Amino acid sequence: MNTKHQFFVDIGNFPNKLCIFRLVVILISVTCFLYGFPVIAAFVGLIAGITDKIDGIYARRHNMCTELGSLLDQISDLMFNFFVISVAVYMGVWPLWVLFLWGFRDLSVLCMRTSAGQLGFKIPSSPLGRVATFEMFCALFFMPLDWALNNPNYMYAEFVQAHFHPYVGVGMHWFAFLGILVGIVMQYVAAAKYAAFYIRKYDEIKGPKKESEPESASGNPEQPASENP
Numbered sequence: 001m002n003t004k005h006q007f008f009v010d011i012g013n014f015p016n017k018l019c020i021f022r023l024v025v026i027l028i029s030v031t032c033f034l035y036g037f038p039v040i041a042a043f044v045g046l047i048a049g050i051t052d053k054i055d056g057i058y059a060r061r062h063n064m065c066t067e068l069g070s071l072l073d074q075i076s077d078l079m080f081n082f083f084v085i086s087v088a089v090y091m092g093v094w095p096l097w098v099l100f101l102w103g104f105r106d107l108s109v110l111c112m113r114t115s116a117g118q119l120g121f122k123i124p125s126s127p128l129g130r131v132a133t134f135e136m137f138c139a140l141f142f143m144p145l146d147w148a149l150n151n152p153n154y155m156y157a158e159f160v161q162a163h164f165h166p167y168v169g170v171g172m173h174w175f176a177f178l179g180i181l182v183g184i185v186m187q188y189v190a191a192a193k194y195a196a197f198y199i200r201k202y203d204e205i206k207g208p209k210k211e212s213e214p215e216s217a218s219g220n221p222e223q224p225a226s227e228n229p
Contacts, residue, residue, distance in 0.1 A: 010068040015059035019072035022051045023079060030083045033091070036155055038144035045144075048080060049137050077133070078106065084140045085180070093147050094177060101184050109191050112198050121201050123194050132186035139179030146176045 010016060025048040033041035056073070059065045085102055088094040116123050148154050149169035160169075 007068065010066045013059075013064050013066070013069075014062075015055040015064055016066065016069045016072055018051045018055035018058075019069065019076055022048045022055075022076045023072075025051070026076065026080050026083060030087055033087055033144050033147075038148040038154070042141055042144040045080075045084065045141055048076075049141065052076065052080075052137075078110075081106070081136065081140070084143065088140075088143050088147075091147055091151075093143055093173075094180065098180060098184070102180075102187075105184065105187050105191050109194055112194055116198055116201065119202065119205055121205075123197055126190040126193050128186055128193070129190035132183045132190060135186060136180060136183035139176045139183055142172060142176040142179070146172045149173075 011020075025044060029041045029044040029048060032038075032044060052073070055069070059069055081102060085094070085099050089096050089099050113123050146169070148156070149160055149164060149172050151157065154160065
């Protein structure tokens, strides 16, 4: 692309196009769920998760990592979690406090990262945070299937009742629900590590400065000990 704007150059690379594609796929997944197609929604969401891994691997392998790509990746992750958890609450699959727990943690970390950027440093990602993200993705993938197996208003409820034992639906519900809770708990542990790192760096930058120049014999650090007029 011939353009003088670096923004359009960066947004045109393959990993960033995948991020934009993932944003669209997330909206399609949520729409499918709201219109009563939970199985389709789950597998469309799976596509979003796969592209989330592909774009990062491709960007690092081909040296195409950009600040814009990092921003788009964060936006897509936040959108995926927010929309799917919100839909789960709206459809009665999970209680409202799950959304509050997730939202408080993620907004807190987002504010810390923003402040860290303003102070001139970055908060490194934690391996535990990446594990938590994967755990939550698995729970969010199974959540629509939980709704399909346990909701009598599902358009294929008779098929589900005829071919699946009720324990399958109960197991799916607790598998997804406990999965999202475990993921959120791990995210809070990772957030505590981020907070500790932020406080340490903040103290280094904003704390009292050490005296780098000894005072002169005259007691005035700005004047030499003796002067020849």
